Amino acid sequence: MNESIELPFWLELATATLLLVGSLFALIGALGLVRLKDYFKRMHPPALATTLGTWCIALASILYFSALKQGPVLHAWLIPVLLSITVPVTTLLLARAALFRKRAAGEENIPAEISSGRDAGN
Amino acid sequence: MKRFFPAPLLSVSMFFLWLLLNVSVSPGNLVLAAALGIFAPLLLAPLRPQQAHIRRPRVIIRLLCRVGTDVVMSNLQVAKGVLRAGSRQPHSVFVHIPLDLRDAHGLAALSMITTVVPGTVWSELALDRSMLLLHVFDLKDEAAFIEHFKHAYERPLMEIFE
Amino acid sequence: MTGLLANAILASLFIFAIAMALTLIRLFRGPSAQDRVLALDYLYILAMLMMLVLGIRYASDTYFEGALLIALFGFVGSCALAKFLLRGEVIE
Numbered sequence: 001m002n003e004s005i006e007l008p009f010w011l012e013l014a015t016a017t018l019l020l021v022g023s024l025f026a027l028i029g030a031l032g033l034v035r036l037k038d039y040f041k042r043m044h045p046p047a048l049a050t051t052l053g054t055w056c057i058a059l060a061s062i063l064y065f066s067a068l069k070q071g072p073v074l075h076a077w078l079i080p081v082l083l084s085i086t087v088p089v090t091t092l093l094l095a096r097a098a099l100f101r102k103r104a105a106g107e108e109n110i111p112a113e114i115s116s117g118r119d120a121g122n
Numbered sequence: 123m124k125r126f127f128p129a130p131l132l133s134v135s136m137f138f139l140w141l142l143l144n145v146s147v148s149p150g151n152l153v154l155a156a157a158l159g160i161f162a163p164l165l166l167a168p169l170r171p172q173q174a175h176i177r178r179p180r181v182i183i184r185l186l187c188r189v190g191t192d193v194v195m196s197n198l199q200v201a202k203g204v205l206r207a208g209s210r211q212p213h214s215v216f217v218h219i220p221l222d223l224r225d226a227h228g229l230a231a232l233s234m235i236t237t238v239v240p241g242t243v244w245s246e247l248a249l250d251r252s253m254l255l256l257h258v259f260d261l262k263d264e265a266a267f268i269e270h271f272k273h274a275y276e277r278p279l280m281e282i283f284e
Numbered sequence: 285m286t287g288l289l290a291n292a293i294l295a296s297l298f299i300f301a302i303a304m305a306l307t308l309i310r311l312f313r314g315p316s317a318q319d320r321v322l323a324l325d326y327l328y329i330l331a332m333l334m335m336l337v338l339g340i341r342y343a344s345d346t347y348f349e350g351a352l353l354i355a356l357f358g359f360v361g362s363c364a365l366a367k368f369l370l371r372g373e374v375i376e
Contacts, residue, residue, distance in 0.1 A: 016291075023300050023303075027300075027303045030304070032204035033323060034310055035204065036211070039319060040243070044200055044214075046326045047237070048197055051193050051239075054329075057336050061340055073145055078139070082356075087237065092237060094325070098369075111216045114218070
């Protein structure tokens with residue numbers, strides 16, 4: 001821990017708030033994963049952590065390192081950008097896998113296939 | 123010009139990606155970033171099946187702002203739904219949405235937007251791209267939701283990509 | 285670094301730990317294979333966010349690289365698992 005550099009109070013407050021808000025959203029996402037009753041409902045809460053949670057933590061990191069190094073340090077922003085590209089791919093594959101498996105198992109409340117092809121997704 | 127920069131947008135973003143990753147603008151890193159920006163698209167050009175045509179930067183910026191605010195709003199909604207799940211489970215349904223957008227890149231962008239915004243998950247696309255199956259976390263009014271979806275996301279994407 | 289930020293970092297690490305524990309419940313309870321994959325997917329995102337917070341705590345850039353690597357490998361892993369489920373070779 002670097003004790004020598006003193007940050008302005010408002011910056012510390014902003015970083016602390018962002019960290020807490022981000023982690024709270026991650027916690028709510030985990031809570032949703034446990035409390036919701038149906039698999040497709042459970043697909044939604046993780047998006048809380050990958051959007052607002054990650055944005056807040058990355059912003060906190062940018063604020064802190066920019067103040068520490070006395071200049072813009074924006075590399076933490078790459079993480080939200082990377083996540084916004086990769087998360088849709090995994091979510092989509094998981095949704096299609098779940099649909100496929102639930103149809104194969106003959107579960108109720110699952111809509112019929114809207115196309116015969118298997119790789120229509122993008 | 124076209125021969126050396128088959129995808130100018132990609133070149134520019136590779137350039138800035140390298141600089142961001144290294145957190146420096148020293149001459150050496152500038153040269154490396156420029157090399158990456160020039161050669162990466164050239165090497166990868168044979169892998170891209172079709173070129174995307176992107177128009178209307180103003181619409182893109184407006185769409186990005188829209189998605190940003192929607193992400194924040196639906197974050198709060200989904201969080202509320204999760205916290206209240208003990209007394210009332212959210213009303214989650216699959217929604218069929220007829221699509222007018224046909225461009226492959228536009229559809230890819232649409233799937234990214236719907237999945238990044240909490241509360242909606244892109245589940246399946248018809249083979250002829252005419253119908254979309256979407257799972258919605260807490261639906262109140264189906265017709266209004268479809269109208270909002272088409273107006274807020276599909277219309278701007280059609281303007282950008284088609 | 286004064287007490288405020290240090291305490292906030294500790295608190296947020298603690299909250300992340302609780303979130304990970306909750307996710308582990310879902311991972312072990314299932315009930316279906318896709319539930320477990322979803323929990324695993326969420327676990328790596330939490331680990332990556334934790335790395336970012338640790339980077340602030342120790343004022344070190346190296347944690348950022350770690351977070352980036354976790355994000356990339358987690359993505360590849362979840363994709364492989366989801367693809368495996370999609371092939372339908374392991375229908376329960």
